[in-house]
Amino acid sequence: MSQGPEKKNPAFSVIKVLGLFVSGLFLAYVIVGFWVVPPLLKPKLENELSRQIGRNVSIGENRLNPLALSSTINKLIVYEINGEPFAGFEELFIDAQLSSFVKWAVTLKEIRLLTPFGALRLLPDKKLNIDDILTKFSQPKQTDDKKTGLPPAIISKLQIEDGKITVEDNTGAEPIEETFSPITFTLENLSTLKERQGVYKFAGVGSSGGQYQLEGQVSVNPVRVQGSYSATGINLGQIWQHIKDQVSFQITDGTLGAFGNYSLEFTDGTLNAKLQNGDFELKDFQLTEKGDATVLISVPSLAVKGVDADLKSKEIMIDQVNSADARILSWLTPDGTFKLQSLLLPDLQKLSDN
Numbered sequence: 001m002s003q004g005p006e007k008k009n010p011a012f013s014v015i016k017v018l019g020l021f022v023s024g025l026f027l028a029y030v031i032v033g034f035w036v037v038p039p040l041l042k043p044k045l046e047n048e049l050s051r052q053i054g055r056n057v058s059i060g061e062n063r064l065n066p067l068a069l070s071s072t073i074n075k076l077i078v079y080e081i082n083g084e085p086f087a088g089f090e091e092l093f094i095d096a097q098l099s100s101f102v103k104w105a106v107t108l109k110e111i112r113l114l115t116p117f118g119a120l121r122l123l124p125d126k127k128l129n130i131d132d133i134l135t136k137f138s139q140p141k142q143t144d145d146k147k148t149g150l151p152p153a154i155i156s157k158l159q160i161e162d163g164k165i166t167v168e169d170n171t172g173a174e175p176i177e178e179t180f181s182p183i184t185f186t187l188e189n190l191s192t193l194k195e196r197q198g199v200y201k202f203a204g205v206g207s208s209g210g211q212y213q214l215e216g217q218v219s220v221n222p223v224r225v226q227g228s229y230s231a232t233g234i235n236l237g238q239i240w241q242h243i244k245d246q247v248s249f250q251i252t253d254g255t256l257g258a259f260g261n262y263s264l265e266f267t268d269g270t271l272n273a274k275l276q277n278g279d280f281e282l283k284d285f286q287l288t289e290k291g292d293a294t295v296l297i298s299v300p301s302l303a304v305k306g307v308d309a310d311l312k313s314k315e316i317m318i319d320q321v322n323s324a325d326a327r328i329l330s331w332l333t334p335d336g337t338f339k340l341q342s343l344l345l346p347d348l349q350k351l352s353d354n
Contacts, residue, residue: 030066038062045073054136055079069096080129090115097156105152105193113160121168150192150221160185163204172245178207178238187218194221208235226263233257236285247290247347254285254299260307271311278307289343296340298327 042062049057060075070093077088091114097107121129128134163183169176183204190198201215216227236254244250260278264271282302286295306319330340 034064034066038064049078053078053133055081055133056083070094081132086119086121086129088117089113105154105191107154107156109156111155111158113158113163115162115164116160117164117166119166119168122171124170126171153192154196155190155198156188158185158187158190169242172242176241180204180206180212190218190220192220195219196221197224200227206234208233208238210234223266224264226261226265228261229259231256231258243351244290246350248343249296249347250288250290252286252288252295255283257281257283273309273311275307275309278304278309280304280307294329295327296329296343298325299323300325302326 038061041064042059045062046057046059056079058075058077058079059073061072062074063072065071072094073092075088075090076092077085080086091112093110093112093114094108095110097109119129123129161184162181163185164179164181165183167178167180181204183202185200185202187200188198189196197217197219199216200218202213204212206212210231210233213230214227216225218225234256236251236256240247240251258278258280261276263274263276266272280303282299285297285299285302287297288295301322301324303322304318304320305322306317308317309315328340330338333339333342335342
């Protein structure tokens with residue numbers, strides 16, 4: 001006895017069609033996200049960034065991963081007005097999280113910035129090369145009278161690696177250039193939610209070998225930063241290079257170090273700043289008159305310890321000052337003034353006027 005054709009289950013057919021439709025949508029999402037959007041987005045990003053900054057901006061490559069909700073931008077460069085590069089980075093990677101939809105807060109799992117660089121130039125007219133950008137972004141924006149809170153956002157980790165900042169002073173007879181590199185910065189668990197506190201760490205190396213470190217806690221709501229700082233091996237002779245055309249003395253040797261704890265907080269538009277347990281150390285300091293090898297001031301060691309300062313109360317307290325084997329050489333000149341007086345006072349006056 002022959003059997004007739006099997007009847008298809010309507011529910012199975014609907015599920016099959018729906019599955020094919022969802023698969024097609026997913027495939028289209030992947031294709032558009034990986035290959036269609038990035039080349040379309042690149043010129044729009046370049047144009048918008050150029051418009052916002054007021055400088056030409058170029059991007060080497062941008063990639064999207066719609067499956068991981070991540071984005072990568074490579075070789076972004078911001079150009080000076082004369083066409084020279086003055087800021088940019090090798091790579092910016094941003095990884096978002098699906099939990100943003102659950103937490104009702106924009107959640108970024110990771111932001112990683114590789115090899116950022118920047119050049120800050122003081123021009124002969126004593127203006128900065130970025131004055132136009134600062135002016136552009138300092139213009140007051142029209143806002144509604146209603147006060148709105150910060151949008152909810154969480155950054156699980158922000159990392160800056162191998163940064164480089166070049167500072168160039170062109171106000172003297174010869175340009176002076178200093179490079180701070182490498183610079184690293186990490187920030188974890190930063191949030192705009194109220195009373196959420198993240199942790200950060202900054203480390204940098206100066207051109208003359210000085211070491212700079214900051215670490216502590218930071219919050220956005222309210223704005224508060226607190227932690228510890230240290231700076232060692234700051235070359236005072238290198239700092240003197242920036243004022244050598246304005247003064248008659250010369251700092252031939254000397255290093256400076258500073259350590260302590262600090263806190264900064266904005267309350268009702270007012271900055272409250274405190275310095276606690278601050279220590280300052282001066283070593284091997286020597287000062288001469290320009291063109292003369294005679295050492296007028298020699299301080300092998302000077303330590304200022306237990307410095308507490310409060311901006312709100314306008315108080316500074318120092319626990320102790322220690323010095324060893326300091327020497328000061330001066331003599332009475334024909335005009336009736338002491339050598340150091342005639343050497344230093346006019347220079348200090350000129351520096352304060354500038």
